[in-house]
Every structure is written in structure tokens, then in C-alpha cells.
Amino acid sequence: MRPRFLSSVSKAAPSVIITGGGAAGLTAAYFAALQGSQVTVLERTREPGKKVLISGGARCNVLPMEVDVQRDFVTESSPSALRAIFASWSLEDCKRWLEDDIGLALATEEENMKYFPASNSSREVRDRLVGACTNLGVRIQCKASVEALSSLPGGGWRCSLGDGSHCEADSIVVATGGLSFPKMGTDGTGHRIVGGLGHSIKPVYPALTPLKGRHPAGSQLAGLSLYGVDLHCAAAAAAAKGKKKGQQAQRSAFLFTHRGYSGPSVLDLSHSVTMALERGTPLPRLKANWLGDSRAEWEARMVACPGSSSVPSLLRKHGLPQRLAEAICAEAGVSDRRMAELRKTERVALLEKLTEYPLEYDGHEGYAKAEVTGGGVPLSEVDCRTMESRVLPRVHLCGEILDVFGRIGGFNFYWAWLTGRLAGMHAAQSVE
Ligand SMILES: Cc1cc2nc3c(=O)[nH]c(=O)nc-3n(C[C@H](O)[C@H](O)[C@H](O)COP(=O)(O)OP(=O)(O)OC[C@H]3O[C@@H](n4cnc5c(N)ncnc54)[C@H](O)[C@@H]3O)c2cc1C
Known part of the structure; x- marks a missing residue:
């Protein structure tokens, strides 16, 4: 891969690298690109959004119909930090984004209080999300496994990839998910990377598993x-x-x-x-x-x-x-x-x-069948208004890597959309 130049040197729009092209990473990419950043998603598998494809029995339960943060989410971090993140984007606004900006028609399953795509196709969800990103100029690079991050003297970050290449950007979003369903590309590499750079990790455990x-x-x-x-x-x-x-x-x-x-x-x-x-x-x-x-x-x-x-x-x-x-x-x-x-x-x-x-x-049944991972990066180590790491400037975190998961019913995608949006928006702005 050709190295990217930092905006401070090239005077171009700020560059943002998103590590991990799942639900949270693609949402971060969309919102960073909307702010005018040059965005690259580095995804280690052959295609982005693989977990979206298998979710909800391939129907993808994109959102719940109502949310009670205390009842529906599990964290060992502070409940007030969790509430602060949820206060940034209401369920209604998130739903409107999926419908109006991503172009996804939604249908309700009233008895279970869930939203699904009207087509009942998780592929439609993934494809529309990817399409919305590429329409904004996001570059998605697959088979690109980020193995290490290092800070650059000018304030940016370098990603070292598994094939020995490197790429650089003004800011980074870490959206590498958790450890659940490792065959989908999620094996905790993101935890190891940010843990090695000074983040503490709440001990992880499989959740939503038989x-x-x-x-x-x-x-x-x-x-x-x-x-x-x-x-x-x-x-x-x-x-x-x-x-x-x-x-x-x-x-x-x-x-x-x-x-x-x-x-x-x-x-x-x-x-x-x-x-x-x-x-x-x-x-x-x-x-x-x-x-x-x-x-x-x-x-x-x-x-x-x-x-x-x-x-x-x-x-x-x-x-x-x-x-x-x-x-x-x-x-x-x-x-x-x-x-x-x-x-x-x-x-x-x-x-x-x-x-x-x-x-x-x-x-x-462990991580092999767990829908999500419990534990992860504690909320006290991110700024809940921006999802920027308090340990690593210009590194933003979102999605399952954080110490939060929801129960069955669309809550986990809500968490991914919500934190992905905050991380992407603010990763783009953090350079300014
Ligand atoms: C079987 C199943 C069904 C589910 N159904 C639902 C549902 O219907 N509704 C719901 O709300 N939730 C559901 N979930 C949970 C939901 O899929 C997750 O909460 C959500 O995908 C988390 O999003 P994420 O972007 O944080 O992580 P992920 O979707 O896991 O994405 C992380 C991405 O990062 C990539 N990656 C990891 N490490 C690296 C690296 N080092 N370099 C580059 N790329 C990397 C991975 O390949 C992956 O694509 C389901 C989960 C499973 C397993």
C-alpha cells in the first residue's frame, strides 16, 4: 500500500483511517467523510460488514423500537458515561439516518419490538451502508489487517499491516469489534493494540452465547x-x-x-x-x-x-x-x-x-457462538462526547471494542451506529 500523507504536510483535507469495516467502522467512515475527510477503511477480511450479513438470521435486526439504557445494556463502566453517549443521538434520529441517508426502508416486528429492513435482507443493510460510504469517497481496502499503531512526531498515526506495509493518517478510528465469532475476523487484535499502547482492558467474556x-x-x-x-x-x-x-x-x-x-x-x-x-x-x-x-x-x-x-x-x-x-x-x-x-x-x-x-x-458455547463480547475498553478512558481516547490523542474508539453490550433486540447495532457516528464525526474534527 502507498503511504498516505498527513494533511499537515500535504495541506489536503484531514485523513482518517478506520481500522475495521464492521457496523461501527462503516458508520464512522460515513460520518468522517461527511465532514470532508479523506477516509480509508482497513478491513482484514475479504469484504466489509460480514457480521451484518449473518446478523438476525440474515435479516439483520437493525434497531430496537424502544430503549431503556439501564435495562437493555450491560457495562462495568459508569452508568452516567453510558447515558451521556446515548444522549448524543436518539433512537428516532438514528432510525431516520438509516431510512433517509442510508436509504433503508424499515419494517417493525411489533411483538418483539424490533426494526428490520423491509426487505428482510441483511445484505441490503450491508450494501446500502457500503454504498453510502463509497458515494462520499470512502476507500475500503479489504485483506488489510492492522497489526500495530504508532504515533508520528507531527501528531498523526501510522498503521502497520500484516503484509509488512504501512499507512499514515491524521487520526485513527479503532472499530475492530470484540472476540465473538472469530471466523468473521474478530479475534481481539484491537484490544491487544490499544492495550499495548496504555489502555486498560476490562476482562473480556463471551456474552449472548448458548x-x-x-x-x-x-x-x-x-x-x-x-x-x-x-x-x-x-x-x-x-x-x-x-x-x-x-x-x-x-x-x-x-x-x-x-x-x-x-x-x-x-x-x-x-x-x-x-x-x-x-x-x-x-x-x-x-x-x-x-x-x-x-x-x-x-x-x-x-x-x-x-x-x-x-x-x-x-x-x-x-x-x-x-x-x-x-x-x-x-x-x-x-x-x-x-x-x-x-x-x-x-x-x-x-x-x-x-x-x-x-x-x-x-x-x-464460548466466543464461537457468542453474538457479542463483554468487557473491553472502559468508558472512563474515552471522552464520551467524542469517543476520543483519553490515553491516545486522535485515536477514537467505537462499537464492540468498548466495555458495553446490549441484549438481544437490535441494541448492539444501535450501539455500533451511535458510537460509530460520534467517533467518525470527531475523528475528522480532531485534526482541526
Ligand atoms: C450471529 C450474530 C447475530 C447477530 N445479530 C444481531 C442483530 O440482529 N442485531 C444486533 O443489534 N446485533 C446483532 N449481533 C451483534 C452485532 O453483530 C455486533 O454488535 C456488531 O456487529 C458490532 O459491530 P462492530 O463494528 O463493533 O464490530 P464487528 O461487526 O465485529 O466489526 C469489526 C470488524 O473489524 C475487522 N477487524 C478486526 N480486527 C482487525 C484488524 N486488526 N485489522 C483490520 N480489520 C480488523 C473485522 O474483520 C470486522 O469486520 C449479532 C452478532 C452475531 C455474531
């Missing part, structure tokens, strides 16, 4: 899904004291996989497990209420049903899938019993299995 564990009664329920599960996660200490407080995934989908569990309810709480396993802290307890119905509702059903009903048929009648009803009855030792025959202790045990089933897990 859990491994044994199905009820040791049966094989793979492929079975439920749609209104309440999953409760209590920290080990709170659970030991019998406290109810904890995190909850309410009325969302749950899937039995070949090796354990997945679906939004499990993914949204998985970070509590992965974090504890990575850090060797006490493991939280997960409890499932399979239909989201209360204990009192089940008690009333048991009282009202004819005494001659078999226990599994009562569970099936009220919506429990047959295979799960059979597994739960087997585990409670009531498979061949009629309702009238149940002793009080058996009823209580059954009620617990229906509404507070202790989900056994012994591991997780």
Missing part, C-alpha cells in the same frame, strides 16, 4: 422451543440467602439445543454465567418458569381439573409441550399418576418444577 447443560430428566429435548418463558438469574450469594432479587428475561423464547439451552431468554442472561466462569466467582442460579404462569394459577388448575386426569395431560392441556411435560413428570416421579392421587409434597414438587425449574448448566 449454555451447555443437561435437559430435564436427562431426556433429549433438542429442537424444542417455548415462547413465553420467564427465566430468572440470581447471584449465588443472593440465592443462598433466599433473596428473589436478580435479573430476569421475561416472556421470551427458549430453545433446547443438542448440548443445552439457547434462545433470547438464555442468551440475555448468559453473561452472568460466562463472567462467573471466566473469573472463577460463584455461579448464579437460573430458574425457569416454562409458561410464565404463576404458582397460584397452576394451583387453581390442579384444584379445578377432574381427579381422574393424568398429571402429564393436565400439563399438556395448559400449554406445556408434550416432550417437556413428560420429562418434568418423570423427574417429579408422577408420570403414571392421576391428579387425585397426588400427595401434597408431590404437588409442591411439581409446582416448583413448573414455575421455578432449576436449570442445570456446566458450561457455555
